[in-house]
Amino acid sequence: MSTILTVNVGRPREIDAKTGTTGIHKLPVDGPVHVSAPGPKGTGGSGLAGDAICDRENHGGDDQAVYAYAREDLDTWEGLLGRELAPGTFGENLTTSGLDVDGAVIGERWRFPSGLELQVSCPRIPCRTFAVRMGEPRWVKRFTEHAVSGAYLRVLVPGEVRAGDAVEVLDRPAHGVTVSTSFKALTRHPELLPLLLEVPEFPDAERETVRQRLSR
Numbered sequence: 001m002s003t004i005l006t007v008n009v010g011r012p013r014e015i016d017a018k019t020g021t022t023g024i025h026k027l028p029v030d031g032p033v034h035v036s037a038p039g040p041k042g043t044g045g046s047g048l049a050g051d052a053i054c055d056r057e058n059h060g061g062d063d064q065a066v067y068a069y070a071r072e073d074l075d076t077w078e079g080l081l082g083r084e085l086a087p088g089t090f091g092e093n094l095t096t097s098g099l100d101v102d103g104a105v106i107g108e109r110w111r112f113p114s115g116l117e118l119q120v121s122c123p124r125i126p127c128r129t130f131a132v133r134m135g136e137p138r139w140v141k142r143f144t145e146h147a148v149s150g151a152y153l154r155v156l157v158p159g160e161v162r163a164g165d166a167v168e169v170l171d172r173p174a175h176g177v178t179v180s181t182s183f184k185a186l187t188r189h190p191e192l193l194p195l196l197l198e199v200p201e202f203p204d205a206e207r208e209t210v211r212q213r214l215s216r
Helices: 071-081 128-134 139-146 179-186 190-196 204-215
Strands: 003-010 013-016 020-022 026-028 033-035 066-070 094-097 109-111 117-123 151-157 159-161 168-171
Touching (some): 066 071, 128 139, 190 204
Antiparallel strands (some): 003 026, 003 094, 013 020, 033 159, 066 151, 109 117, 109 168, 117 151
């Protein structure tokens, strides 16, 4: 059964003088957390109540309201890095179990017991803040090569989420373009970029970036 192991939120914290303040240091919380659409990127932050998004120009907003990463994939990273990775280490809001997050199809809908409904929107692209947080050499390159990005989700129906919630996959679009495929297209395999333009649920901002890259 697919479940939520932990729900994780972060408070503003200065990571270093160059990076400034970030909410990437997320920790599990007890009890339910309200989730709703935060508004467009630039003004909207996280979809989770109490979760900080400090760089709203590049993170957060409706298409990146919630970030999910599978515990099974964190376990694989533990073996590769030789250290423990607690829930929330990657800055994920939802640490899942029994759910193939990177195999999820863009536009796939997840429903939770409270009635909360989320939709898979796009992969997570690693940034410098993530690299500083991890403290691993060549982290952005290594994360990109491993190509297990986790998924951003938008909020279709607001509600609450808590640890232990079951996740029901309501709908999986027929186009079949997964989080993994879209991550590879946006990073190391540009020959896959045309596929993203065929996905109606792919975010408009990322779609425009794809068009610009294909026109060069």
